[in-house]
Amino acid sequence: MNGAKAARVSSLVALLVYFGIPMQCVLLEPDQRLSIPDGWTFTGRLAASDNVTLTFALKQQRVDILQDVVERVSDPDSLLYGMYLTLEELTSLIEPASITRFTVQKWLQSFGIEACQTVETLDFLQCSMTVGTAEKLLPGSEFSRYVKGQRSVVRSPVPYQIHKELVDHIDFVGGLHRFPKERKIVSRGWGKSKSMEGTFHLGVMPSILRQRYNLSDSDIGSASNNSQACAQFLEQYFHQQDLAEFMQIFGSGFEHHSQVDHVVGPQGGPKAGLEASLDVEYIMSTGANISTWVFSNPGRYESQEPFVDWLLSLSNLSSVPWVHTVSYGDDEDSLSVAYMQRINVEFMKAAARGLTILFASGDDGAGCREVGKGIHTFRPSFPASSPYVTTVGGTSFKNPFQVTLEVTDYISGGGFSNVFLMPDYQVAAVKHYLMTVSKPPPQSYYNASGRAYPDVAALSDNYWVVSNRIPIPWVSGTSASTPVFGGILSLINDQRLQKGLAPLGFLNPALYKLQSSGNSTALFDVTQGCHMSCFDEKVQAQGFCAAPQWDPVTGWGTPNFPKLLRALLPK
Numbered sequence: 001m002n003g004a005k006a007a008r009v010s011s012l013v014a015l016l017v018y019f020g021i022p023m024q025c026v027l028l029e030p031d032q033r034l035s036i037p038d039g040w041t042f043t044g045r046l047a048a049s050d051n052v053t054l055t056f057a058l059k060q061q062r063v064d065i066l067q068d069v070v071e072r073v074s075d076p077d078s079l080l081y082g083m084y085l086t087l088e089e090l091t092s093l094i095e096p097a098s099i100t101r102f103t104v105q106k107w108l109q110s111f112g113i114e115a116c117q118t119v120e121t122l123d124f125l126q127c128s129m130t131v132g133t134a135e136k137l138l139p140g141s142e143f144s145r146y147v148k149g150q151r152s153v154v155r156s157p158v159p160y161q162i163h164k165e166l167v168d169h170i171d172f173v174g175g176l177h178r179f180p181k182e183r184k185i186v187s188r189g190w191g192k193s194k195s196m197e198g199t200f201h202l203g204v205m206p207s208i209l210r211q212r213y214n215l216s217d218s219d220i221g222s223a224s225n226n227s228q229a230c231a232q233f234l235e236q237y238f239h240q241q242d243l244a245e246f247m248q249i250f251g252s253g254f255e256h257h258s259q260v261d262h263v264v265g266p267q268g269g270p271k272a273g274l275e276a277s278l279d280v281e282y283i284m285s286t287g288a289n290i291s292t293w294v295f296s297n298p299g300r301y302e303s304q305e306p307f308v309d310w311l312l313s314l315s316n317l318s319s320v321p322w323v324h325t326v327s328y329g330d331d332e333d334s335l336s337v338a339y340m341q342r343i344n345v346e347f348m349k350a351a352a353r354g355l356t357i358l359f360a361s362g363d364d365g366a367g368c369r370e371v372g373k374g375i376h377t378f379r380p381s382f383p384a385s386s387p388y389v390t391t392v393g394g395t396s397f398k399n400p401f402q403v404t405l406e407v408t409d410y411i412s413g414g415g416f417s418n419v420f421l422m423p424d425y426q427v428a429a430v431k432h433y434l435m436t437v438s439k440p441p442p443q444s445y446y447n448a449s450g451r452a453y454p455d456v457a458a459l460s461d462n463y464w465v466v467s468n469r470i471p472i473p474w475v476s477g478t479s480a481s482t483p484v485f486g487g488i489l490s491l492i493n494d495q496r497l498q499k500g501l502a503p504l505g506f507l508n509p510a511l512y513k514l515q516s517s518g519n520s521t522a523l524f525d526v527t528q529g530c531h532m533s534c535f536d537e538k539v540q541a542q543g544f545c546a547a548p549q550w551d552p553v554t555g556w557g558t559p560n561f562p563k564l565l566r567a568l569l570p571k
């Protein structure tokens, strides 16, 4: 379709809508869950004159080539290993076709929508408009307000449609259905195991982690432009004073920073969030003396999806840290496949640039979902299940008084995607697990052809965190493991940068290759314990169990820094 024709079509669409004539519209995300999550209360429809901001994900070009580029730049045996793209090069590879940009622009203009912002890669548009306009633009949508505690969002409880001419040009529209997902970080206290009752435990702090993962006091960053980041969502803020106090109490022995250097997005608020405090305090304890950024995505507009906003900011900054840790996840079955596939391409874009993206594997073990009366399956989590991120599971010390053997933390998220096929890099490892594990769960509970996760693990139990100036014990979850592992990868990047080598980028192809060689000691293999799942007769709350080599509970295991460094740093 040429430009003039697109313009005619879109003004025709506007006319038809104006006269209330039904047109040929289709659902862009027919499988997106519409039910309102627990805890949110409907408070009414918005007025037609209210404003909303919507995000349009424009269809990209040459995604197949992008995938090929990612495979090559991430494979240590490829000639192109480490030859990452700049944001500019990435843009010229995947930017939407001019017909796509033209058609979408004319469509929006025909509804009088002019207030749009794009990103460097030109594949997203964020536009504000009145509710009246939005409801005409996306037939079916009904913008309503929902509140939960202090928070309010604007969402549509009914599906939106889009004119079928746009289907080839837009992947999804953000800001209509997906509710912001809150992280539930817990201070677990004694609840975990009866045998621990009444015993005293010192808890995990930087010195314990550095001891367990074999970081000497001189294993700190010193490359001049190395950096690392964590992403925060909703009103999760860290306080510089908490970080300073944390380092004062727990940071002795190793050189470290006591300040976050750069915050992208708004930062502030009277109360610090426990999650935000945890992330910065621990990424800066393993990734010590490395410049640290926080991406803060509070969801300023009620119709925003904070997670999508984080991806937009990565696509809009040519210089970003090499390592990003994120503790965010949602049930795969609550998200549309169109949305997950597009977000997956966003991770490919990051991989092509040499960014290492780590996600927490989740805190619900294998998860559980009722698919029929009394019939359950496990419940994979996304983005943990994306084949283009490195997913981090959780462990605890077998004996809480000894900094030695780690076993499965029963909450550690893990399993098999129902959306993404198993990537080549892990086929042999997963096959080995499924062939050798003594009692796998019934096959009807998981999809053995899907992307299996996690890839690695780290301690997730009994952390000390300073938040709002108070040291808080027993903080637990894979949200703790993720920044710990991220900081360790930053230390390896640091050594690589000092040698003039490219940073690690997307780690999985190199990781699985290294580990499959047979006798790698780069990670401590976790072989004991099972994670939780459905409370039913068939599985009795047991999901997968850890086993020698890779397993869908703790991946390949936890880091042994000097060995991991040696393996990932050529002589």
Ligand SMILES: *[C@@H]1O[C@H](CO)[C@@H](O)[C@H](O)[C@H]1NC(C)=O
Binding pocket: 049, 050, 051
């Ligand atoms: C919506 O945005 C327009 C333009 O920014 C502004 O003039 C108007 O007051 C806003 N309406 C409401 C109800 O906030």
Ligand SMILES: *[C@@H]1O[C@H](CO)[C@@H](O)[C@H](O)[C@H]1NC(C)=O
Binding pocket: 117, 118, 119, 120, 126, 312, 316
């Ligand atoms: C991307 O960055 C540009 C300039 O730095 C800015 O004008 C634009 O608003 C940003 N895009 C979004 C979606 O925020």
Ligand SMILES: *[C@@H]1O[C@H](CO)[C@@H](O)[C@H](O)[C@H]1NC(C)=O
Binding pocket: 211, 212, 213, 214, 403, 404, 560, 562, 563
């Ligand atoms: C690393 O730690 C383990 C156990 O904590 C220890 O056995 C080992 O000797 C340490 N050093 C190296 C280089 O692996």
Ligand SMILES: *[C@@H]1O[C@H](CO)[C@@H](O)[C@H](O)[C@H]1NC(C)=O
Binding pocket: 220, 221, 222, 223, 224, 225, 255, 289
């Ligand atoms: C800390 O990092 C800086 C570079 O950011 C480096 O100049 C300095 O030497 C490092 N400190 C130590 C003790 O190595």
Ligand SMILES: *[C@@H]1O[C@H](CO)[C@@H](O)[C@H](O)[C@H]1NC(C)=O
Binding pocket: 225, 319, 320
């Ligand atoms: C880091 O330093 C290297 C070499 O000095 C340079 O090529 C690169 O552009 C720098 N990266 C950033 C993000 O500043």
Ligand SMILES: *[C@@H]1O[C@H](CO)[C@@H](O)[C@H](O)[C@H]1NC(C)=O
Binding pocket: 417, 418, 419, 420, 421, 422, 447, 449, 450, 451
């Ligand atoms: C299993 O996963 C594959 C891709 O990974 C998918 O095509 C298939 O539909 C999934 N099966 C179920 C039952 O979800």
Ligand SMILES: *[C@@H]1O[C@H](CO)[C@@H](O)[C@H](O)[C@H]1NC(C)=O
Binding pocket: 517, 518, 519
């Ligand atoms: C383990 O390492 C030894 C010596 O480093 C090597 O000869 C052997 O082939 C390795 N085993 C496997 C299974 O790769």
